[in-house]
Amino acid sequence: MAISVDTFFLKPDSLGSLQAQIQQMVAEGILSGRFHHGEKLPSSRKLASHLGVSRITVTLAYTELLSNDYLTSRGRSGYYVSDNAPVPPVYTPPPRPHDRVDWDRAIRHRHTGGDTPQKPRDWQRYRYPFIYGQTDPTLFDHANWRLCALRALGQKDIASLTSDYFDQDDPLLVEFIARHTLPRRGITARPEEILITMGAQNALWMAAQLLLDTGRTAVVEDPCYYALRDLLVPARCRLKALRVDADGLPPDALPPETDVIFTTPSHQSPTTATMPLTRRHALLDRARVLDALIVEDDYEFELAFLAAPSPALKSLDRDGRVIYVGSFSKSLFPGLRLGYMVGSEPFIRQARALRASVLRHPPGHLQRTAAYFLSLGHYDTQIRRMSDALHTRREALEQAVADTGLTIAGRGVYGGSSLWMRAPDGTDTTRLAKALRDDDVLIEPGAPFFAGPDRPAHFYRLGYSSIPTARIAPGIRQIAKRLAPQHPNWP
Template sequence: MGENLVGRLSSEMFFIDRADRRSLQMQLTSSIVSTILEARTRSGTRMPSTRQLADHLGISRLTVTLVYQDLVAQGYLDSAPRSGFVVSQKVPHRRIGREDVLSFSQPVDWGRWLKQDLTARRRIAKPLDWRSYPYPFLYGQADPTLFDHAAWRDCARRALGAREFTDLADERMAMDDPVLVDFICRNTLPRRGIRARPEEVLITLGAQNGIWLAVQLLARKDRVAVMEDPGFPDFAATFQFAQMPIHYVPCTDEGLEPSSLPHDTGLVAVTPSHSIPTGTTMPIHKRRELLTMADKHDFLVIEDDYEFEMSFLEPPSPALKSLDGAGRVIYIGSFSKALFPGLRIGYVVGPAPFIEQARALRAMMLRHAPGHMQRVTGYFLALGHYDAHIVRLREAFRQRRETLTHALEKTPFRIAGAARHGGSSLWIEAPEDVDSAAFAERLAVNGVLIEHGRPFFADPPNPCPFFRLGYSSIAEEKIEAGVKIMTRVLSSGIGGQPKDSV
């Protein structure tokens, strides 16, 4: 098609999608560039007139004109006198023709090459189109109405300045953005009772990346990994990938019980301020007991201190790391929960020798988190926008939690766990004959999304009546109606058997 294409490109070759969230200008630009490159359009080929293309697509002629002018500046089009716009001789690159592909009779046996089936791990599943559901009780998702988009754009604009760009464009040799690291050391960590120097902080792609780095560096096959049950399933998956045996400790009303640790413990993964998923808080005396045992039996602790900012009921307890006088706690934090999950900016705090090795391991994978995103986040924090955002979140979540709690009072559902300081979710128990996985399926058909509890257990009860209700992503005015639907679906009977896999 491309080699024989001369004269003029037809308007029918270009399209836009009204359901696409991108701007019309961005869609049209992408469509034109793709057509020119994929069809290997000859230079001098005329484009449809701005009027023709606007009429065909049903958009403003000004939009088409602006797109054409932008593509002239980029070198894809030329403005020809009395001929409108034509494909430029300076098109950045053209696709080469595809050579004949060699075929072989022996297919690759990927089951033999891949040592583990990572897709089989227990994980928390959420539909990508969750925003299309009217009652999304999902944890960890952001409500865009609570976010200051103008402030974020201003910080992004600052980070795109000429002076900033030169700094961020250079190879940083695995070092992190000093603006972001400085704020973490001076503001974020002191709020948790932690004192750390820049060489004791590493920026990661979210908390999960920090957990993976820590486990990969510290895992020992001759020592046991310990975690809460129910607990964060990605802790278990990370330990399993590192081929470290796991010992599950039941999560009590005071969180992980230190006296239940086996004698050969090597690593303990714990969420002391807000247990996943129950919200249980470990008392200070239990934290001291855990650290005393770590010193006595020579093991290390990975502390995931997620969501401590959501403390609208009472101040959060000091971080476990703040009590650590021996450097045995590796502290994991993240800004993704408080800002938005797609941010993927977290951090690890630990002794300088550990951070040095973690930085080297991270450099083997990705050098460092994108510098521009680090700088934008750093400005958002340093200019006070983050603190103002947290104030908005706390007030909104306080109201939503109160509404959700009241809505559940006259239902068969029991609040089995809730963060003492606040948080953004409740751990719920349905009647004992209900399996939350089957219940979640029935609710989704009725527009309600919940997170069933099976992925959080190493060996879930059968049936498993527990599930998590998040309130960060659902508007307050929809909470009561969503709970009514839950009650109605429950009263109509669940039926079915729990799934064998999650």
């Protein structure tokens, strides 16, 4: 690979001769890792013209670097970074002068400060990754996804790749969602009531932006999806966390000032509780009395390998007060970042305008690829493959948990990809998770899912979407070993 001449600049305040400055510039690029072994430098003629110096000045600088083994010459081909040059494994830019801006004063709205856990980027190297939200590459139909992507790149679909949709979406994808995806949840919607989003979190953010301000009250489940709290705090609304029970969010406990309710009724996050049909009706009735809106996050409904999922809350809604959020990121792969939002036309119209002002629309080629993957039947095949694999892993996980005496605090009625676990009282699962990494085991501590200062510390989540069946039992034994009171490394 050739190093672009446009990356070279002479600093006006640099000291020393032009030759020395050029030597230093090249050496710093090598020592910082910006230039790699074997990369070709610009020719002396091209670099001289770019910097506005004589060619002999550049040639002398290159010759000096050649003698110091920073560069090597390959006949008439030019100069390259030497294989013996001290290039670090990671590019580290040189230190910058300290900012003179008081950012604490300059930033008026903060979007950090939450305790959203950071999953290890190298989770694949762990032998027992009981983490949630990651997929097993062996279960993904990469071959057909690639074919759909190639088809979407064809001349027939060139408009989906090159056009600016402004605030619109791919009509093929919207049609599939309206005709196939939503009816499976008992929902009927017109295209004007459907908006494609960059995943479920983008949909939740837009709902918060449109529905909440300092004068309104939002209710969230406790525990809940921790990133939801992180995105609601900057909305500057009054935030109420309502403790869930075995059936999910209790409608009778909703405070009278409630304006917007965020809930996961079909598969409560993270406890996996499924809200019974009678409670769903009670929640809608209570929302009607309060004149409150409901944002329903219906993640993982496709992964129903134990029983048919309950009807979506949106399918029971007769007032238009439920805003439905779905996602393909859980059922396909998390990096897809493609979801959808369904609501009354006036709401979707404003959400569409908000999305257009922030990111215009999700990439057209990605939407068209997903539309082909879904409409050609590959998606249904993928779901069946994943459901079969997750069912097998779920059985292995529950058996291993029973064999070791660990305690399940919540399990999805119809399936899913995780179990909500409870460690013995007094256990700090944050410390447990840290200790388990030494055993090649990854788990998710439960404390970040809860609100308030006195959060339970003895819950944890076990995901089984990314761990092979054969490794589940040995991994569970490692967890049980760490939890055993007689183990010298615990607590």
